[in-house]
Amino acid sequence: MTAPLICPSILASDFSRLGEEVRAITEAGADFVHIDVMDGHFVPNITIGPDVVKALRPHTNLPFDCHLMISPVDSFLEAFRNAGADLISVHPEAGPHLHRTLKYIRQLGAKAGVVLNPATPVEILDWVMEDVDLVLIMSVNPGFGGQSFIESQLRKIETVRARLDATGSAAILQVDGGVNAQNAASCVAAGATALVAGTAVFKGGRDAYADNIKTLKGL
Ligand SMILES: O=C(CO)[C@@H](O)[C@H](O)COP(=O)(O)O
C-alpha cells in the first residue's frame, strides 16, 4: 500500500509560534500544510485569514492546503491564492455555484478541492468530477480540532474511491477529522491518499512530530 500524504492541521499547533511550528512540521516530513480557515458563520469558530497565510508563506516550501470553512467563499478565493495557497478546498454548502467556484480556483492557478461534510451526499461530486483535484471527506463535523472520528465516513471514503476510479480521476482523496494512529490504516485501506491530522501530529512536543508523522504514514 502506498504511504499517504500527511497534512498536519496547524489548528492544533501553538498559535503564538505559528512560523516555528510550520518549519518544524516541514523538517518532520509533512507533505502539505493544512490551514483551517473558519469564519464564525459557516462554522462555529474563527481562525485564520489571508494575512496569516501570507505571513507563513516564507517559512516553508511545502504546498499550502487551505480548507475554507467560510460563506460566502467566492469573494475570498483570490486573497487566499495571492497569500500563497496552492490547494483551495471549499464546501458545496458555502456558495450557490460549486462548478463556477471550482473553475475560478483553477483559473487563479490553484488546485481545486471539494469538501464533503459527514451528512453531505457523494452525489454532489457527479457533475464536477473533471473540475476537482482533491476530494476531502470530513470525518468530523467541521469547526474544531480534537473531535472523534466518525466511523461511518470510512464507507464514504470507499464510495468516493470507487467513483474516482470509475471516472479515471487522479484526484487526491483526503480525510480530515479525528485521524490518528488507530484509524489511519483503515482510511488508507478504504482508498484515502492523504490524511489531515492536527492532534495526532502536534502531540508530544516538537521532538515527537517526525515520529507522529511516520506513524500516520504507516512507516
Ligand atoms: O477541518 C478541521 C476541523 O474543522 C480539521 O482540519 C481539524 O483541525 C483536524 O484536527 P484533528 O481532528 O486532527 O485534531
Ligand SMILES: [Fe+2]
Ligand atoms: Fe481541515
